Amino acid sequence: xxxxxxxxxxxxxxxxxxxxxxxxxxxxxxxxxxxxxxxxxxxxxxxxxxxxxxxxxxxxxxxxxxxxxxxxxxxxxxxxxxxxxxxxxxxxxxxxxxxxxxxxxxxxxxxxxxxxxxxxxxxxxxxxxxxxxxxxxxxxxxxxxxxxxxxxxxxxxxxxxxxxxxxxxxxxxxxxxxxxxxxxxxxxxxxxxxxxxxxxxxxxxxxxxxxxxxxxxxxxxxxxxxxxxxxxxxxxxxxxxxxxxxxxxxxxxxxxxxxxxxxxxxxxxxxxxxxxxxxxxxxxxxxxxxxxxxxxxxx
Amino acid sequence: xxxxxxxxxxxxxxxxxxxxxxxxxxxxxxxxxxxxxxxxxxxxxxxxxxxxxxxxxxxxxxxxxxxxxxxxxxxxxxxxxxxxxxxxxxxxxxxxxxxxxxxxxxxxxxxxxxxxxxxxxxxxxxxxxxxxxxxxxxxxxxxxxxxxxxxxxxxxxxxxxxxxxxxxxxxxxxxxxxxxxxxxxxxxxxxxxxxxxxxxxxxxxxxxxxxxxxxxxxxxxxxxxxxxxxxxxxxxxxxxxxxxxxxxxxxxxxxxxxxxxxxxxxxxxxxxxxxxxxxxxxxxxxxxxxxxxxxxxxx
Numbered sequence: 109x110x111x112x113x114x115x116x117x118x119x120x121x122x123x124x125x126x127x128x129x130x131x132x133x134x135x136x137x138x139x140x141x142x143x144x145x146x147x148x149x150x151x152x153x154x155x156x157x158x159x160x161x162x163x164x165x166x167x168x169x170x171x172x173x174x175x176x177x178x179x180x181x182x183x184x185x186x187x188x189x190x191x192x193x194x195x196x197x198x199x200x201x202x203x204x205x206x207x208x209x210x211x212x213x214x215x216x217x218x219x220x221x222x223x224x225x226x227x228x229x230x231x232x233x234x235x236x237x238x239x240x241x242x243x244x245x246x247x248x249x250x251x252x253x254x255x256x257x258x259x260x261x262x263x264x265x266x267x268x269x270x271x272x273x274x275x276x277x278x279x280x281x282x283x284x285x286x287x288x289x290x291x292x293x294x295x296x297x298x299x300x301x302x303x304x305x306x307x308x309x310x311x312x313x314x315x316x317x318x319x320x321x322x323x324x325x326x327x328x329x330x331x332x333x334x335x336x337x338x339x340x341x342x343x344x345x346x347x348x349x350x351x352x353x354x355x356x357x358x359x360x361x362x363x364x365x366x367x368x369x370x371x372x373x374x375x376x377x378x379x380x381x382x383x384x385x386x387x388x389x390x391x392x393x394x395x396x397x398x399x400x401x402x403x404x405x406x407x
Numbered sequence: 408x409x410x411x412x413x414x415x416x417x418x419x420x421x422x423x424x425x426x427x428x429x430x431x432x433x434x435x436x437x438x439x440x441x442x443x444x445x446x447x448x449x450x451x452x453x454x455x456x457x458x459x460x461x462x463x464x465x466x467x468x469x470x471x472x473x474x475x476x477x478x479x480x481x482x483x484x485x486x487x488x489x490x491x492x493x494x495x496x497x498x499x500x501x502x503x504x505x506x507x508x509x510x511x512x513x514x515x516x517x518x519x520x521x522x523x524x525x526x527x528x529x530x531x532x533x534x535x536x537x538x539x540x541x542x543x544x545x546x547x548x549x550x551x552x553x554x555x556x557x558x559x560x561x562x563x564x565x566x567x568x569x570x571x572x573x574x575x576x577x578x579x580x581x582x583x584x585x586x587x588x589x590x591x592x593x594x595x596x597x598x599x600x601x602x603x604x605x606x607x608x609x610x611x612x613x614x615x616x617x618x619x620x621x622x623x624x625x626x627x628x629x630x631x632x633x634x635x636x637x638x639x640x641x642x643x644x645x646x647x648x649x650x651x652x653x654x655x656x657x658x659x660x661x662x663x664x665x666x667x668x669x670x671x672x673x674x675x676x677x678x679x680x681x682x683x684x685x686x687x688x689x690x691x692x693x694x695x696x697x698x699x700x701x702x703x704x705x706x
Contacts, residue, residue: 129505129506129507129508130504130505130506130507131505132505134505162507163507163510164471164472167467168466168467168468168471169467169513172463172467173463205429206428206429206430206431206433207428207429208428208429208461208462208621208622209428209621209622209623209646209649209650210512210622210649210650210651211462211511211512211513211515211650212510212511212512213509213510213511213512213513213514213515214468214510214512214513214514215512215513216510216512322507322508323507323508323509324508347508350508350509351508351509351510352509352651354653
């Protein structure tokens with residue numbers, strides 16, 4: 109069996125929303141299809157991947173570098189030991205050949221979207237859901253039949269007032285979400301606190317609300333927000349500063365008493381740098397938020 | 408005055424050379440021209456920038472995101488306070504609008520190449536060499552009329568033996584270079600040591616030779632190379648491990664007695680994470696190797 113084609117298409121996902129750093133009015137995403145000659149239920153298996161919003165589509169990188177490398181490789185070198193399915197790790201290594209180490213960004217989006225499509229094909233060829241296949245390969249085979257999800261919203265957009273924010277969050281609760289997330293850092297601290305309090309009126313308690321600064325803050329701002337936020341007992345305080353600023357993250361962890369989240373920009377093999385909490389703060393929950401598109405890899 | 412056009416062209420710089428991680432047979436680069444309506448010596452000023460080898464041309468990113476943002480901005484917002492020249496920092500901020508923090512890579516190449524072209528235009532409009540303009544703006548106005556340079560070569564390529572490596576290095580010395588650099592990590596340690604000794608025969612002393620592993624090594628390999636290299640008293644040992652693996656760099660710094668170099672992948676505002684040497688090693692020279700194309704900024 110082999111990959112017979114890999115297709116990418118970039119789609120606009122323009123929207124007037126914004127977070128603390130970017131507005132999404134020109135945002136795009138990439139959808140990738142990995143077409144194989146394996147036949148299941150009478151049709152060739154096609155794996156699909158896409159990157160969600162924030163990093164733009166990466167069609168040019170895929171077409172110029174990552175897709176050609178995979179298509180030019182001897183197809184046998186991309187198979188697992190059974191030779192009846194693709195090997196995502198070998199395909200990843202092939203796609204990343206001749207890439208300078210470090211400096212991930214657009215590249216991890218491109219290769220992560222491709223990797224997602226490969227895994228989708230692998231699961232379809234194996235005739236089982238991906239979550240089951242991953243549990244069998246990398247866990248003890250037991251799977252969680254339910255999974256915790258939260259509603260990530262609360263963006264800034266023109267004309268949005270507290271009443272609209274209130275309504276948006278109520279809709280999430282009505283759909284069954286138990287935790288919601290909202291953006292902070294795109295307004296003054298005072299205004300953000302008013303927005304948070306408007307949301308708390310709906311969700312009832314801080315532990316049902318996460319906030320996300322999208323990497324906007326310098327250390328003093330991260331700490332002042334931290335001091336102001338600490339009274340609410342929030343679900344988490346996400347990406348206060350630049351994701352590569354480990355020192356900021358470590359200092360914030362020493363002062364902010366609640367859970368923190370970061371890690372969306374870690375790349376495969378680089379989860380280690382997430383700062384360890386100091387001894388007196390062990391046991392405080394810390395959330396690492398890996399992301400297949402930013403990490404460049406599903407596993 | 409204003410920018411009237413920004414052009415990008417991607418050129419192949421294919422070559423059979425390789426370092427420890429990548430071969431350059433499909434390498435490309437971007438050349439960028441920033442065309443202004445300022446006239447000097449009877450002709451419109453055009454600033455030029457390019458990215459050298461290693462990270463591929465970034466024409467698509469420039470055309471899809473960075474160039475349109477600059478061209479769509481009100482030209483007055485891109486000028487310095489005299490309104491008679493461009494302001495590189497404002498142009499950089501404009502180009503980077505709506506970019507998610509963290510995860511630099513291709514993006515820093517794209518915006519760094521654009522930034523280089525902007526600075527070239529700024530210096531031409533100011534009718535002085537860029538080194539003088541930078542010294543006046545950011546230093547005390549005094550400039551170094553001479554600057555240390557080294558010859559970065561010693562790549563691996565098919566059929567290259569020690570005699571050829573020897574000849575290559577001799578040509579650098581003949582041209583007046585006092586320090587040369589060679590690649591390591593693309594062969595076994597034993598073979599690399601033989602290559603190093605072949606070069607030392609030409610350059611005479613370890614302090615005239617730098618070695619570069621291009622981020623290839625894990626910690627045990629970085630340390631074994633370090634132990635083997637320490638006998639030579641080299642000019643520096645560059646990018647032993649992944650450039651984002653600060654822990655590896657810090658551990659290597661504790662064990663390797665000579666100068667180390669890293670930092671090619673630091674992005675503007677992120678030079679801080681370079682590990683500080685432990686107390687007993689202060690005073691050992693450390694080289695930070697910023698790069699306009701990888702940093703995304705000339706200043």
